Amino acid sequence: SQQGEEDPQALSIQEGENATMNCSYKTSINNLQWYRQNSGRGLVHLILIRSNEREKHSGRLRVTLDTSKKSSSLLITASRAADTASYFCATDALDTDKLIFGTGTRLQVFP
Amino acid sequence: DAGITQSPRHKVTETGTPVTLRCHQTENHRYMYWYRQDPGHGLRLIHYSYGVKDTDKGEVSDGYSVSRSKTEDFLLTLESATSSQTSVYFCAISEGSRNEQFFGPGTRLTVL
Numbered sequence: 596s597q598q599g600e601e602d603p604q605a606l607s608i609q610e611g612e613n614a615t616m617n618c619s620y621k622t623s624i625n626n627l628q629w630y631r632q633n634s635g636r637g638l639v640h641l642i643l644i645r646s647n648e649r650e651k652h653s654g655r656l657r658v659t660l661d662t663s664k665k666s667s668s669l670l671i672t673a674s675r676a677a678d679t680a681s682y683f684c685a686t687d688a689l690d691t692d693k694l695i696f697g698t699g700t701r702l703q704v705f706p
Numbered sequence: 707d708a709g710i711t712q713s714p715r716h717k718v719t720e721t722g723t724p725v726t727l728r729c730h731q732t733e734n735h736r737y738m739y740w741y742r743q744d745p746g747h748g749l750r751l752i753h754y755s756y757g758v759k760d761t762d763k764g765e766v767s768d769g770y771s772v773s774r775s776k777t778e779d780f781l782l783t784l785e786s787a788t789s790s791q792t793s794v795y796f797c798a799i800s801e802g803s804r805n806e807q808f809f810g811p812g813t814r815l816t817v818l
Contacts, residue, residue: 637796637809638749682747692721692803693764696741698748
């Protein structure tokens with residue numbers, strides 16, 4: 596099945612540094628979404644980018660989408676210890692109304 | 707968690723027993739979903755509902771059934787639990803199929 600694949604699987608950085616996570620997918624999509632999951636909790640929606648958009652910002656988050664390469668990136672600027680979590684991309688293909696989630700990137704931000 | 711509750715939050719059961727997990731929402735959202743989350747697999751869709759009594763299968767539906775008799779409740783049933791169904795189960799809701807989804811706190815199920 597079509598699935599987003601995040602890269603890297605795990606990322607460790609110091610507070611104040613930027614964190615970049617990438618997502619690749621296989622088929623043409625309507626939207627791509629990013630979610631965050633803190634340990635032991637449910638996922639929380641961060642941002643949605645449509646297939647006709649190339650970049651979107653929300654606070655310290657910046658998401659880009661390159662439909663020609665079937666890839667997206669999530670940039671967290673000036674990271675904080677509270678950003679420690681797993682981050683997932685999710686895509687919905689043109690011919691389905693279901694979201695397919697990737698396996699996630701585990702981000703660790705050290706104080 | 708956006709008006710979504712799941713019950714129970716934790717359950718330990720034995721192989722072969724029936725198990726029902728409940729998802730309850732107070733947001734009046736049309737779509738409701740059941741996912742399971744396992745290490746190395748991310749989140750996988752089990753079943754979803756697009757209205758009262760309207761349900762469809764997801765990626766990993768074998769061994770699971772669902773029911774939605776009211777807008778606010780979506781039940782997931784394991785007719786005869788197996789050890790491979792040990793997992794964390796998440797319910798989610800959304801206004802539309804392509805909108806953002808809001809997740810419940812999860813149910814940790816252990817099948818011995």
